[in-house]
Amino acid sequence: MLIADRIEENFRLDYKAAGAIDDSDKGKSEITKDVSAFANSDGGTIIYGISEYRENERSHLPEKIDPLSRKRYSKEWLEHVIANIRPAIPSLRIVPIQCSSSDDEVAYVVEIPKSTTAHQARDGRYYKRYNFESKMMPDYEIRDVMNRIQHPKVSAQAKFSLQEHGTKACLHFEVCNESDVMARHFAAIIHVPINWGTTGLVPEGDAVIDEIDGMSSLRMVFSNDGGAPLFPRSRMYQNFKFKFGRWEGKDREIKPSLNEIRFKVYADSSPAVEGSFTIDSILQTTT
DSSP, rough: OOOTTOOBBBBTEEEEEEGGGOOOOHHHHHHHHHHHHHTTTTTTEEEETTEEEEEEGGGTTEEOOOEEEEESSOHHHHHHHHTTEEEEEEEEOOEEEEOSSTEEEEEEEEEEOSSSSSOTTTTTBBBEEEEEEEOOOHHHHHHHHHHGGGOOOOOEEEEEEEEETTTEEEEEEEEEEEEEOOOOOOEEEEEEEEEETEEEESSOOEEEEEEEETTEEEEEEEETTTTTTTTTTTTTEEEEEEEOOOOOSSSSSOSSSSEEEEEEEEETTTTTTTEOTTTTTEEEEOO
């Protein structure tokens, strides 16, 4: 499929001919160099067993299957070589693909996740992907990659549902910790349209009228307020309930309504995460 569809090598995909698997010290070092470079960058896939065209005008395009001998280079042998990378890369997978009717002819698909720290190749150096190559990293880049693990990475999800035969509504807002680092404190500032279509949204809980980009909105706040932290790979949510009606402004002028839900999430010392949802895109009707 990759060959027929002419899928070119890219930042996250690399083809290696059979000759790239070599039992020499240099060959083993090259394997750890290429694999660690993907982990130190954005992750990706190396396929050992596909050769590229040699002509400049077709370079980086896959030409043909160039299988390896499973008897000479087993999956376990390749795992052992990659294990020379320090520290080990978690969740790395090697998938053997049989290339012919012969059990001995295989290609190895190495799936490499983006890592949360820097990994050192067998030669004691650190590498990163630059376009189609693995190049040595300068000191500041090594430090940047090592700092990935210091801050939590958060995201947000939302659902908007109609309830009680369409007389009320609920915004279900989740803050998700996608990293392996605990977020001790987080806070989400959420701006909700005052009007949805021809209908006004009146919050049943606390909310204030706010102005954003010259439009009026309802400002809601969701945080752990010094309570339980947001643990790695976990999430917390809050439900904001509304009824339909007219929002009666007291001391503030009601301007044209914001037309989407906007949010900004803060977590410890991480950069704030911003985004938006249209109500229609997250609408769920419940019975």
